[in-house]
Amino acid sequence: MPDTVDALVPFSPDRPKTRLSDTLDPEERRAFAEAMLSDVLAALGGAGFEPRLLTTEPTGRDVPETVDDRPLTEAVNAALDAHDAGPDSPLAVVMADLALATPRALARLRGTVGASGGDGAVAADGAGAADVAIAPGRGGGTNALLVRHPEFRVDYHGASYLDHLRVARDIGASVREVDSRRLATDIDERADLTEVLLAGDGAARDWLVDAGFGLDAGGGRVSVERLRK
């Protein structure tokens, strides 16, 4: 494993978080998406990754970026084609809306925490050496990947976690599951904002608080409420 690992962060400044449109207006969604991206980039840096944006349009950020306006799956696969991932040249793909991500959680994606990563192994072989590490998201998504196999390609449609297990099996790649609540929590819907307020500690949480959001612990499971706008 090299000292730093390249990490691709797909980002769509032009289509920010449409499933939050019942809660935030377009300008707010864009600002909130930017705040989450800042948190993810900071957490990646803290875990020894070198992040690179894969963005649908230029962002003006002080981070290396590739502009590619194709759909997510095609753009990521083009980057995998170009990278030629292997044990000495892994490539991570980490979603930009993982507002709870911490350096520690992302270090588990790298496999640099604990003797063998400390995670559930899909394949029975040594976890740290797996060809593909996957942090599944709620609803069957793939929130973060670490690819060390040159033939692995992504398919983000539908239950991508199951698809990625299948892809790995087809090419004979071993898989390690990264069992992390923080990496499993992508922020798509209003209910997800609760998680940011409960467990976030970065720019996204600050943005929500500044925008007037707070926790409503009135009944049963905690929810989010907007106290002012």
Added chain:
Amino acid sequence: MPDTVDALVPFSPDRPKTRLSDTLDPEERRAFAEAMLSDVLAALGGAGFEPRLLTTEPTGRDVPETVDDRPLTEAVNAALDAHDAGPDSPLAVVMADLALATPRALARLRGTVGASGGDGAVAADGAGAADVAIAPGRGGGTNALLVRHPEFRVDYHGASYLDHLRVARDIGASVREVDSRRLATDIDERADLTEVLLAGDGAARDWLVDAGFGLDAGGGRVSVERLRK
């Protein structure tokens, strides 16, 4: 840390999973809750825990049990009173509806995976030695606890994760966060069944499949559908 660790599993056979009443009838909810309990007990055993049921009425299972029909918080605190938890006599409290729990995820609750548990530390001290380990659930709940401090008591109302951090601070107890998607996923609502079908591999998943449930990957996030009854 002793070889085996006592684990209390609260269970209410008389009030099974009411938030699934839009999806399952009372008898089905009871059977599904029993299947999840079986999975949790098996996973605990696989992680070196000695489970004991804390149940509102006798279950007839071949597992040690304490019958206590008081509300959850009072019943668990009575058990903590009686146990007098400490570094050499820890007590775990693990919810009965963690249908994705695996021995590996629960070993992280014990702190026996990796050099220091491999988890995010709330306190900065050595993770394996924390007085209280907490696996938070979605919506601020506390899905699993490992208590090594005699004064720690629970409060399961509202955002119990935040309450438990506060309780620990008040008694000067160090806290370790167990960052696990599998332990964070308690099965309460219809949408949660998707997670069981995606990532479960025990009695609860089998029960759902036998009852006619399958995955619907039609649009966007995967959901659950009942194909037959």
